Amino acid sequence: MAIRKILSLLRGLVLDSDEQAFVRHNRAFWKGPVPEPNGEILIEETVFASTIIAVSYVANVLAQKYRSSITVYSGKRSLFLPRSVRRIYQSFGSRFLFYSDHTVQKVVEVLFEDVYPKIKSKRDVEQLAIDGVPIGDLVYDTHLRKYLIPTIDIASEEFKQTLRESLCLYLYWEGYFKQHTVKAVIVSHCVYSWNAIILRVAVHQSIPVYQATAQGLYYITESHNYRAYNEFIDYPKSFQEMDNQEKRAAYAEAESRLALRFAGHVGVDMHYSKKSAYTPVVNEKRIVAESPRIKMLIATHCFFDSPHPYGNNLFPDFYEWLTFLGEISERTNYDWYIKTHPDFLPGNLEVIDGFLGKYSKFNLIPSDTSHHQLIKEGIDFALTVYGTIGFEYAAQGVTVINASICNPHIAYDFNLHPETVKEYEQILLNCESQKIHIEDNKVYEYYYCRFINQFDNWIYKDYDSFILKIGGYSQQAGSISYRQFLDEFSTIRNEEIIGALEKFIESNDYCLAYKHTRPAS
Numbered sequence: 001m002a003i004r005k006i007l008s009l010l011r012g013l014v015l016d017s018d019e020q021a022f023v024r025h026n027r028a029f030w031k032g033p034v035p036e037p038n039g040e041i042l043i044e045e046t047v048f049a050s051t052i053i054a055v056s057y058v059a060n061v062l063a064q065k066y067r068s069s070i071t072v073y074s075g076k077r078s079l080f081l082p083r084s085v086r087r088i089y090q091s092f093g094s095r096f097l098f099y100s101d102h103t104v105q106k107v108v109e110v111l112f113e114d115v116y117p118k119i120k121s122k123r124d125v126e127q128l129a130i131d132g133v134p135i136g137d138l139v140y141d142t143h144l145r146k147y148l149i150p151t152i153d154i155a156s157e158e159f160k161q162t163l164r165e166s167l168c169l170y171l172y173w174e175g176y177f178k179q180h181t182v183k184a185v186i187v188s189h190c191v192y193s194w195n196a197i198i199l200r201v202a203v204h205q206s207i208p209v210y211q212a213t214a215q216g217l218y219y220i221t222e223s224h225n226y227r228a229y230n231e232f233i234d235y236p237k238s239f240q241e242m243d244n245q246e247k248r249a250a251y252a253e254a255e256s257r258l259a260l261r262f263a264g265h266v267g268v269d270m271h272y273s274k275k276s277a278y279t280p281v282v283n284e285k286r287i288v289a290e291s292p293r294i295k296m297l298i299a300t301h302c303f304f305d306s307p308h309p310y311g312n313n314l315f316p317d318f319y320e321w322l323t324f325l326g327e328i329s330e331r332t333n334y335d336w337y338i339k340t341h342p343d344f345l346p347g348n349l350e351v352i353d354g355f356l357g358k359y360s361k362f363n364l365i366p367s368d369t370s371h372h373q374l375i376k377e378g379i380d381f382a383l384t385v386y387g388t389i390g391f392e393y394a395a396q397g398v399t400v401i402n403a404s405i406c407n408p409h410i411a412y413d414f415n416l417h418p419e420t421v422k423e424y425e426q427i428l429l430n431c432e433s434q435k436i437h438i439e440d441n442k443v444y445e446y447y448y449c450r451f452i453n454q455f456d457n458w459i460y461k462d463y464d465s466f467i468l469k470i471g472g473y474s475q476q477a478g479s480i481s482y483r484q485f486l487d488e489f490s491t492i493r494n495e496e497i498i499g500a501l502e503k504f505i506e507s508n509d510y511c512l513a514y515k516h517t518r519p520a521s
Helices: 002-011 017-029 049-066 083-091 105-118 124-126 136-147 155-177 193-205 231-240 245-263 320-330 346-358 372-378 421-429 439-450 462-469 473-477 480-487 490-509
Strands: 038-045 069-073 094-095 182-187 209-213 217-221 297-299 334-340 362-365 381-384 399-402
Touching: 017 083, 038 049, 038 193, 049 083, 049 182, 049 473, 049 480, 049 490, 083 094, 105 155, 124 136, 124 490, 136 155, 136 193, 136 209, 155 193, 182 193, 193 209, 217 490, 231 334, 231 439, 297 320, 320 346, 320 421, 334 346, 334 421, 346 362, 399 421, 462 473, 462 480, 473 480
Parallel strands: 038 069, 038 182, 069 094, 182 209, 297 334, 297 381, 334 362, 381 399
Antiparallel strands: 209 217
8 A cells, every 4th residue: 555655646746648748738839827917817726637628728718818827726725736737737827826724714713603603403504605605505515525424413523623614715715806816717616615615705706707627618607506517497498499300300319318328328428327227127026016005216315425516405415305205204105115326335325224224114125226127116206306317217207206496307397396395295295196297208308408419529529439438437537638639639629629618708608508619600
C-alpha cells in the first residue's frame, strides 16, 4: 500500500505523453491571460480530464467576453491538485485561489448560534436559507455523503460540524464576491456544499454560473432550481415544436432503444451503469407470491447519495421515505417487496436489513432478480422517489407512484405524482382505484427527449463512441480523454466549439443544444 501511494504521488508530479500533448495544444490555441483584466472567471478545480477540456473552452470564451483572468478555486480547505494537473490548468491561462476559512472563523460562530437553534427538524434543515440564499438541501446531502449515513441526527456533533463548514463556505464566498469583481463562475456539480454553495451565492448576486462537463453545459439560474439536468419540465413543449415526420422518427428510435435496454444490454443511454436490471429471466423460483392481494414493489435509492439532485421531495431523505412506507405497509393488506439496484453501494443493504426487521410485511428481493420476472409474476405498483423505473415500468404497463414532484417524469401523466405527503398516503391506502391508462407514445416522447435528443457531442464529435473507445464512463477521468480529443481535433472543430459556446452564452438559454451549433440564418 505504501509503495502504491508513493507511485501515485510521483505520478502526480510528471505529465504523461497525452497530458503533454494537451498542454502544447492549449498553449497554441489559447491567447493566455488577458492583459489588464476587468475581473475574473472562477472555475472549480477537478482532476477529471474530460471535464477539464470542457472547462478550458468555457473559461476562455468567458474570459475573452468579459476581458477577465481565469482563477481555479477549490470548495475545500486546500487545493490539492497534483502538480501535473496544475500545469494543465496553467497551460490555458489559469492562476490558483487557495480557499481558507480562517478569515471567517470568528463570524461563523455568531451565524451558527443564530441558525442552529432554529433547526428543530430534518425539514428545517432542508428549508435553511441565509439572507435569501437556499443552502439547506446542500447541507443535508453533504452530511449524508460525508459520513455515509442514511439520515440526519440534528443533535449530533457531526451534523453541527457539517453545518459550520457549510456556513464557512457561505460566508467566505459572500465576502469574496464583495471584494472581487467576479464576472462568471464555472462549476462541475450543482450538489453538495463544497460544489454548490458558491453557485447559490453567485446566482443570488446576479453573477452568471455555468456547469460544464464533456457531456453538457448548463446556465444555472433560480428558475431551474439552481440545478443542471432539470430541462425535463420543458420536454412536452420542445417535442411539440417538431413536425409530424420528426415525431414519428423519434417514437421509433425511442422504442428501439428501450427494446435494447429491456433485452439486458448494459449502459444503453446510461453510460455510468455497470449492470442491467432487465436480464432475461433465469430464476426458476417464483419471487412474487401467488395471492389475490395487491403487489407493491419499492425500488430503493442509495441512502448516502444526494437525495436532492432535482429539488426537495415529499420526504427529506430516502430513509424517511422508506420509514413512511413501512408504516403504510402495516395499515394495508398488500404484498410488499423491496428491490435494490444491482450495483448499489456497500452499506445500503445493512440499512435495509434494519427495515426488514422492523416491518414484517417487507420482503427483500435478490438484487440480481430481473424486473421482467417481477412484472411477469404480477407486480401491480412500483414506488420510487424519482428513479428511472418511472419510465421503465410505465413502458411495460405498470403504474409507478413517485414520491417527489421534482422528478424527471413530472411533465407526463404516465406516472402518478402526488404533491403532498397526505395525497401520497391516500393513494397508497387506496391502490385498488389508482390504476392509470398509459400511452406508449408519451413514454417514447419522454425517452427521446431525455436520452436521445440531449446534445452531448460538443467536446467529442460522438460522446457515445468516445465512452466506448476509452473503456467506460469512469475512464474519462484519465489522460486518455486528452488523446481522444486531440485525435479528432482540427481548426474547424475548434471554431465549431467556440461558435456554439458564444451563441449559447449570448442566448441565456438553460442548456447547450443542437440549435446553438447551427449557422445563423
